[in-house]
Amino acid sequence: MPELRKDPVSDRWVVISSERGRRPSDFKMPSVAEENAAGAANCPFCEGSETKTPPEIKSWRKPGSLPNTPGWDIRIVSNKFPALTADGEINRTGMGVFDMMTGIGAHEVIVETPHHNEIIPDMADDHVEKILWAYKQRIIDLSGDKRFRYILVFKNYGMAAGASLTHPHSQLIATPITPRYVKMELSNSRAYFLEKERCIFCDIIRQELGAGERIVYENEYFVALTPFASRFPFEVWILPRRHEYGFEVMPDEERLLLAQCLKDILNRLRLCLNDPPYNYVLHTAPNPMVRPGKPDYWGTIQYDFHWHIEVIPRLTKQAGFEWGSGLYINPTSPEQAAKFLRDIA
Amino acid sequence: MPELRKDPVSDRWVVISSERGRRPSDFKMPSVAEENAAGAANCPFCEGSETKTPPEIKSWRKPGSLPNTPGWDIRIVSNKFPALTADGEINRTGMGVFDMMTGIGAHEVIVETPHHNEIIPDMADDHVEKILWAYKQRIIDLSGDKRFRYILVFKNYGMAAGASLTHPHSQLIATPITPRYVKMELSNSRAYFLEKERCIFCDIIRQELGAGERIVYENEYFVALTPFASRFPFEVWILPRRHEYGFEVMPDEERLLLAQCLKDILNRLRLCLNDPPYNYVLHTAPNPMVRPGKPDYWGTIQYDFHWHIEVIPRLTKQAGFEWGSGLYINPTSPEQAAKFLRDIA
Numbered sequence: 001m002p003e004l005r006k007d008p009v010s011d012r013w014v015v016i017s018s019e020r021g022r023r024p025s026d027f028k029m030p031s032v033a034e035e036n037a038a039g040a041a042n043c044p045f046c047e048g049s050e051t052k053t054p055p056e057i058k059s060w061r062k063p064g065s066l067p068n069t070p071g072w073d074i075r076i077v078s079n080k081f082p083a084l085t086a087d088g089e090i091n092r093t094g095m096g097v098f099d100m101m102t103g104i105g106a107h108e109v110i111v112e113t114p115h116h117n118e119i120i121p122d123m124a125d126d127h128v129e130k131i132l133w134a135y136k137q138r139i140i141d142l143s144g145d146k147r148f149r150y151i152l153v154f155k156n157y158g159m160a161a162g163a164s165l166t167h168p169h170s171q172l173i174a175t176p177i178t179p180r181y182v183k184m185e186l187s188n189s190r191a192y193f194l195e196k197e198r199c200i201f202c203d204i205i206r207q208e209l210g211a212g213e214r215i216v217y218e219n220e221y222f223v224a225l226t227p228f229a230s231r232f233p234f235e236v237w238i239l240p241r242r243h244e245y246g247f248e249v250m251p252d253e254e255r256l257l258l259a260q261c262l263k264d265i266l267n268r269l270r271l272c273l274n275d276p277p278y279n280y281v282l283h284t285a286p287n288p289m290v291r292p293g294k295p296d297y298w299g300t301i302q303y304d305f306h307w308h309i310e311v312i313p314r315l316t317k318q319a320g321f322e323w324g325s326g327l328y329i330n331p332t333s334p335e336q337a338a339k340f341l342r343d344i345a
Numbered sequence: 346m347p348e349l350r351k352d353p354v355s356d357r358w359v360v361i362s363s364e365r366g367r368r369p370s371d372f373k374m375p376s377v378a379e380e381n382a383a384g385a386a387n388c389p390f391c392e393g394s395e396t397k398t399p400p401e402i403k404s405w406r407k408p409g410s411l412p413n414t415p416g417w418d419i420r421i422v423s424n425k426f427p428a429l430t431a432d433g434e435i436n437r438t439g440m441g442v443f444d445m446m447t448g449i450g451a452h453e454v455i456v457e458t459p460h461h462n463e464i465i466p467d468m469a470d471d472h473v474e475k476i477l478w479a480y481k482q483r484i485i486d487l488s489g490d491k492r493f494r495y496i497l498v499f500k501n502y503g504m505a506a507g508a509s510l511t512h513p514h515s516q517l518i519a520t521p522i523t524p525r526y527v528k529m530e531l532s533n534s535r536a537y538f539l540e541k542e543r544c545i546f547c548d549i550i551r552q553e554l555g556a557g558e559r560i561v562y563e564n565e566y567f568v569a570l571t572p573f574a575s576r577f578p579f580e581v582w583i584l585p586r587r588h589e590y591g592f593e594v595m596p597d598e599e600r601l602l603l604a605q606c607l608k609d610i611l612n613r614l615r616l617c618l619n620d621p622p623y624n625y626v627l628h629t630a631p632n633p634m635v636r637p638g639k640p641d642y643w644g645t646i647q648y649d650f651h652w653h654i655e656v657i658p659r660l661t662k663q664a665g666f667e668w669g670s671g672l673y674i675n676p677t678s679p680e681q682a683a684k685f686l687r688d689i690a
Contacts, residue, residue, distance in 0.1 A: 005443065099353070102347075103348050155665055171665070176349065204442055281669025317506075319624065321516070326526035
């Protein structure tokens with residue numbers, strides 16, 4: 001019999017339709033690696049094509065090499081077709097019942113490697129660590145801009161996941177509002193904390209480590225699990241074991257283990273589901289907009305949040321029901337998915 | 346410059362990225378009619394294939410013809426692969442921090458026509474009216490089942506919109522919870538009503554008819570517009586002009602004009618966007634679960650809601666940013682979209 005399950009963080013109900021019980025081989029997707037190989041010609045992100053992108057914001061490169069020339073490991077540039085623009089002030093206007101504001105923000109691309117076909121599971125651990133370090137640096141840098149309420153880091157892998165260029169890259173969008181889903185997680189985790197004086201994510205981690213059936217991977221600092229109310233087949237969340245509100249305040253010694261965990265999960269998905277398209281999204285606390293000695297900043301740090309990464313393989317299509325209701329139907333239970341992902345290694 | 350706009354009903358911000366300003370010809374989608382023609386062989390919804398579906402729940406058919414045989418205009422059957430099951434009681438359980446309940450519900454298919462290639466814009470007005478009447482009958486019938494909190498009617502047109510069979514059909518899912526998006530609309534329209542003693546939708550309709558730039562079509566009883574904070578390019582909402590909380594209480598004389606409005610909008614989308622895939626979803630008030638003389642029912646009618654139909658052409662892919670944030674980036678402003686849709690006729 002199908003089950004309805006509720007995610008306590010987002011208050012979102014999902015239908016786990018065990019009758020449909022789809023196994024990895026039931027999801028027929030073309031391997032993303034083939035797409036990637038096809039997109040190699042004229043790639044603006046490959047080493048040697050630095051002039052085809054907007055000028056670099058930051059890069060990690062060989063000593064002595066010049067900006068916007070070869071010799072880099074990771075390169076951050078503005079998105080050539082940004083969704084939001086960095087120039088100008090935030091103006092809020094009302095038009096009768098409607099509210100609007102100027103579309104101020106930042107939209108950056110983190111080019112993860114100079115090599116077109118080098119995907120995260122194949123990279124050296126310390127290179128993946130460097131990508132995570134690049135995320136941190138950009139979040140810290142942008143959080144100094146008080147126009148930005150939230151900084152969202154995400155990755156689209158494969159055309160079906162929304163990638164328009166195939167060269168391995170992540171993106172970052174800074175927004176003048178806290179986006180809707182993040183806001184729900186923030187307010188629910190705050191409400192839980194106010195009631196129980198415990199973090200909802202810490203409680204989930206404790207319960208899940210005890211139950212075991214939805215755990216996919218763990219190391220000293222991190223745990224990866226299929227969430228109890230997974231919206232999508234083979235959805236995986238990566239969480240720090242220790243309570244930590246923000247990704248950008250993660251202690252340096254934890255970062256290598258996060259890199260290992262992320263590599264491991266992406267590799268399991270690749271092996272289990274024939275290199276599927278996926279998205280991952282970093283959920284972290286909003287920009288606190290509090291700076292020592294800067295009185296024009298305001299806000300608070302949301303200590304009761306617990307940062308995590310949500311990885312979503314894109315195996316099913318969203319139909320009218322999901323759009324209309326926000327209620328997802330998941331044909332593979334998280335227990336089945338976790339077992340497949342555990343057994344693959 | 347891009348704009349952020351907020352939908353007052355759902356409290357959802359969207360980015361209207363006018364720089365990207367995509368015109369109808371920029372969305373390259375295969376025409377759905379070609380898909381449909383390809384799917385005609387062995388179609389279980391065609392006249393003469395009645396035994397290939399579960400037995401009919403209801404049909405509108407020629408006098409004297411028998412159930413589950415040819416001779417019908419519209420036919421309603423259970424979904425062969427239902428997301429929720431109709432048998433059993435609702436049991437709620439807690440598992441530590443998690444909540445769950447049995448997946449009780451109904452999942453029905455409304456086969457709109459016996460003819461495989463007859464799509465709504467090509468049907469006679471009174472046939473479309475009959476489809477709308479079928480929706481009403483099913484909502485009324487299912488709302489007598491007190492296990493169901495909400496009854497959602499929707500249509501997936503084209504594979505990219507989630508249709509797995511190409512023969513024209515709509516679907517209906519009855520759920521034991523009020524789905525998330527509906528809940529937000531319900532609570533926001535209630536809050537607005539409590540504050541202003543006016544309906545938020547009525548205010549939007551009044552303002553939009555005054556402004557005119559987002560109006561696509563109007564007749565005596567209905568208005569179709571591109572919402573101010575459209576999430577998707579060419580998104581269209583159809584609303585009754587007169588305040589009415591529920592689709593199922595629409596007076597009979599209005600139904601033909603709704604049929605004409607729906608046909609008109611779907612035809613404009615077909616002409617403007619080369620027969621694109623789309624979803625439409627009926628947003629109506631939840632099952633009031635109040636029945637005269639039946640004391641075991643409880644609940645209230647949400648009079649402050651205003652039913653409407655949301656039509657969403659599926660022209661863009663959702664990427665990590667939208668999944669992670671719930672913030673949509675729309676590359677075509679609703680003013681541009683409305684103008685294209687007005688000018689096409």
